[in-house]
Amino acid sequence: MTHPIKIQVNGDGHELAVEPGETLLAVLRGKLGLVGPKRGCDGGGCGACTVHVDGKAVYSCMTYAAGLDGCLVTSVEGLGNGTLDPVQAAFVTAGAVQCGYCTSGMIMTAKQLLAEVSDPDEEQIRHALAGNLCRCTGYQKIVDAVKLAAAGA
Amino acid sequence: MSLAPTDFCRPETDEELVGLLEQYDGGALILAGGTFVHGLDARGLLGDVTALIDIRSLGLDAVETGADGLRIGATATGAALAHDPAVCSEAWLGAVADALAFVPTQIRNAATVGGCVATACALFDLPVALLALDGSVAVQGRGGTRSLALQDFFTGMFQNALAHGEFVSEVRLPQPPARTASGFEKLETNANDLAIVNAAVRITLDDAGSCVDARVVIGGGVGATPVRGTSAEQVLAGAIPDETTLRRAGDAAAAEVDPQSDHRASAAYRSKVAGVLVRRAIERALARLA
Numbered sequence: 001m002t003h004p005i006k007i008q009v010n011g012d013g014h015e016l017a018v019e020p021g022e023t024l025l026a027v028l029r030g031k032l033g034l035v036g037p038k039r040g041c042d043g044g045g046c047g048a049c050t051v052h053v054d055g056k057a058v059y060s061c062m063t064y065a066a067g068l069d070g071c072l073v074t075s076v077e078g079l080g081n082g083t084l085d086p087v088q089a090a091f092v093t094a095g096a097v098q099c100g101y102c103t104s105g106m107i108m109t110a111k112q113l114l115a116e117v118s119d120p121d122e123e124q125i126r127h128a129l130a131g132n133l134c135r136c137t138g139y140q141k142i143v144d145a146v147k148l149a150a151a152g153a
Numbered sequence: 154m155s156l157a158p159t160d161f162c163r164p165e166t167d168e169e170l171v172g173l174l175e176q177y178d179g180g181a182l183i184l185a186g187g188t189f190v191h192g193l194d195a196r197g198l199l200g201d202v203t204a205l206i207d208i209r210s211l212g213l214d215a216v217e218t219g220a221d222g223l224r225i226g227a228t229a230t231g232a233a234l235a236h237d238p239a240v241c242s243e244a245w246l247g248a249v250a251d252a253l254a255f256v257p258t259q260i261r262n263a264a265t266v267g268g269c270v271a272t273a274c275a276l277f278d279l280p281v282a283l284l285a286l287d288g289s290v291a292v293q294g295r296g297g298t299r300s301l302a303l304q305d306f307f308t309g310m311f312q313n314a315l316a317h318g319e320f321v322s323e324v325r326l327p328q329p330p331a332r333t334a335s336g337f338e339k340l341e342t343n344a345n346d347l348a349i350v351n352a353a354v355r356i357t358l359d360d361a362g363s364c365v366d367a368r369v370v371i372g373g374g375v376g377a378t379p380v381r382g383t384s385a386e387q388v389l390a391g392a393i394p395d396e397t398t399l400r401r402a403g404d405a406a407a408a409e410v411d412p413q414s415d416h417r418a419s420a421a422y423r424s425k426v427a428g429v430l431v432r433r434a435i436e437r438a439l440a441r442l443a
Contacts, residue, residue, distance in 0.1 A: 130344035131257025
């Protein structure tokens, strides 16, 4: 039995009918065509699916869409308002992308960190990103990018 | 995910929730953050589940400090608890702050204290800290509310003392005497992994610096539930917690636990690590009293 929900995704309102066990990631990718959030481990272990729900970073692969009625969802596509968000721009400048699969999740997690801590030190950045894996192991440049974004903010 | 429930419910009152639990007759899974549903599903524990019941509309998300201690609503998230002023500043709540710092941002934002407790996974972190702090749970059902010590609530791996139709509404941590502090430590392979071993300690000192009370709890693959380190507690009781005492307490904990061997670690390794983590957890607690 499907469950009706109203959610805002990247500023757009959607009225959807979702299955009881359907995840936010499945809705974003399958129903709304937003493929920025990636399906990695599909079990809360890699962070590639990270999006914001009501301003907080969550794993969309383990967030049940049926429980999101009335929530505001932001995926990487919702950043920047037509141009690159400063965090996205910093990832480009720092060369913080190898295969790119983890990038949108890294950026969404970094966005929350920078919203809470305007000038994080390296330990705070690494701690905040601990739930996001980069299988290319390009962590140093990712950390550099977050520092760069903080410096430019 | 193989889980394919047919219903998703979001009750707005306790009565409605109890009614749903009775209606689905064991086929309902309460969720809040939902962050371990996949973990239960992957272990084949959700075969009978036909309904997911999201309890985040019940208004059970408050974290309140009172003269009797800290009361944590079942749907308070890890992030809300981590940001609570008492958890941020009180030495006796240090183990809670430590345990939550190990949790990745995304899980901390979604996972709830009640869910973390009710899941009764012996490999989780926060329950070990809550046990060391002599926590209890408020359990609600058709007959009203009853209070259960956490050590009686955990009855086995993924097994708790909830009766049919009951749910956890609150976790309570009693205010300890002055000069009390706690600490938590964990060994993990990465931030998203369950504990290889974890340990939490609550210690109370008298004015002369001797230990008048200690609670030691070890989790993460050392049993079907976290276990009390009673031998380590006995070493600490009445002693000045100096380096020698801490080593003896750690050694006592290592000798007492009877861990499992699995893909994370061997039993022998877990025993040794348990001793080290108990010692470090005590050090963390003592640093908060310095």
